[in-house]
Amino acid sequence: MRMNETEQELIAMVLSGRAEAFEPLVTPYRGPLIGLAYRLTRNREEALEVAQEAFLRAFRSLGRFDVSRSFRNWLFQIAANEARDRLRKRARERAAFEAAVEYGPATEDPEAGPDRQELRSDIMRLLGVLSPREREVFVLRDLEELDIRETAGVLGCSSISVRVNLSAARRKIRQAVRENLPHLEEGR
Amino acid sequence: MTCRRAKKLIPLFAGDDLRPRLTAAVREHIDSCPSCWRELREYRLALARAKAAAKEEGVPEWSDGEWRALMARVRPAARETKPAVVFTRPRWAAASVLGAVIGLAVLSVLFRDGRPGPRPDSGAAAMATAEADRGQDVISVTMVSPESGLQVVWFLDKNFDWKGDKE
Numbered sequence: 001m002r003m004n005e006t007e008q009e010l011i012a013m014v015l016s017g018r019a020e021a022f023e024p025l026v027t028p029y030r031g032p033l034i035g036l037a038y039r040l041t042r043n044r045e046e047a048l049e050v051a052q053e054a055f056l057r058a059f060r061s062l063g064r065f066d067v068s069r070s071f072r073n074w075l076f077q078i079a080a081n082e083a084r085d086r087l088r089k090r091a092r093e094r095a096a097f098e099a100a101v102e103y104g105p106a107t108e109d110p111e112a113g114p115d116r117q118e119l120r121s122d123i124m125r126l127l128g129v130l131s132p133r134e135r136e137v138f139v140l141r142d143l144e145e146l147d148i149r150e151t152a153g154v155l156g157c158s159s160i161s162v163r164v165n166l167s168a169a170r171r172k173i174r175q176a177v178r179e180n181l182p183h184l185e186e187g188r
Numbered sequence: 189m190t191c192r193r194a195k196k197l198i199p200l201f202a203g204d205d206l207r208p209r210l211t212a213a214v215r216e217h218i219d220s221c222p223s224c225w226r227e228l229r230e231y232r233l234a235l236a237r238a239k240a241a242a243k244e245e246g247v248p249e250w251s252d253g254e255w256r257a258l259m260a261r262v263r264p265a266a267r268e269t270k271p272a273v274v275f276t277r278p279r280w281a282a283a284s285v286l287g288a289v290i291g292l293a294v295l296s297v298l299f300r301d302g303r304p305g306p307r308p309d310s311g312a313a314a315m316a317t318a319e320a321d322r323g324q325d326v327i328s329v330t331m332v333s334p335e336s337g338l339q340v341v342w343f344l345d346k347n348f349d350w351k352g353d354k355e
Contacts, residue, residue: 019262019263022259022262023259023262030250030255031247031249034247034248034249034250035247038247038248039242039247044248047247047248048248048250048254051250052258052261055258055262056258056261056262059262121241121245122241122244122245123238123241123242123244123245124245126238126241141203141205142203142235142238142239143238143239143242148205163200163205166199166200166203166205167196167199167200168199170199170200170202170203170231170234170235171199173234173235173238174199174230174231174234174235177233177234177237177238178230178234
């Protein structure tokens with residue numbers, strides 16, 4: 001997905017000091033960006049924070065944006081990096097907390113508590129069986145429908161790495177649908 | 189192609205993510221292998237169900253307030269990033285500033301030794317200090333008021349002990 005002329009004009013306006021042009025530039029990506037952040041973090045509040053930080057970072061780094069690239073994919077890249085950083089931080093904090101209070105071993109899902117509404121949804125349970133990298137690849141390729149090269153560009157890895165993780169992710173999804181969510185397999 | 193090899197490739201084939209050469213080979217195998225065909229069907233079904241579940245669930249939305257608050261945060265960020273523009277000013281501006289600094293440094297070196305001395309009209313009370321050379325026994329310090337013209341002279345010996353004053 002290449003940039004359209006309007007986006008290029010808006011970017012030029014922002015770079016010339018007209019910060020008000022940023023809103024029309026990013027408004028079309030309001031939904032997609034928070035959707036991506038939500039799938040990656042599996043937490044509404046965290047998704048909002050990730051998306052907010054992604055937009056602010058995009059604003060600050062707009063001068064470094066390569067206009068030959070897709071603006072949407074660039075935003076996705078920033079959001080994916082931010083989500084990854086937050087998940088790592090959360091995992092570290094949780095591990096430190098458990099070590100400090102001798103709380104016993106971590107629960108199966110180190111990223112979230114068991115009672116969260118989000119984790120009870122089918123798609124979130126499916127995403128829960130994936131490793132963080134597999135989830136990133138699966139979300140970008142299968143849910144956001146980027147192609148392999150775009151996915152690799154967003155994640156800053158090779159197409160081979162994307163294919164390896166995508167293959168593993170689809171295997172796990174198929175297994176999870178079959179074992180844990182048979183109502184999905186039967187088509188409800 | 190063997191079934192084992194095909195089964196390894198089916199997850200990617202299911203989403204049309206194989207390279208063209210491999211795609212043709214897997215398709216050829218699947219067309220003649222009911223077991224692999226069933227497996228492919230399962231993958232496609234699972235993917236379709238996962239996508240449908242994702243669409244069904246939807247994602248959080250920004251409230252108008254949250255969005256406005258975010259866009260309001262962009263404005264201060266714009267002001268914070270403004271100073272970077274300084275570095276894009278013409279080179280002559282930086283050269284002028286550098287020249288002025290060097291000029292001031294040269295002038296301060298030239299006028300460092302004794303000139304110009306304290307001037308009576310330069311402050312509330314001007315003070316002139318008589319410099320004592322090594323052999324001098326008495327030092328005098330003269331203070332002059334610029335308003336009244338009153339002069340006070342203090343005399344100190346070489347150990348800075350008070351010796352007297354004169355108006």
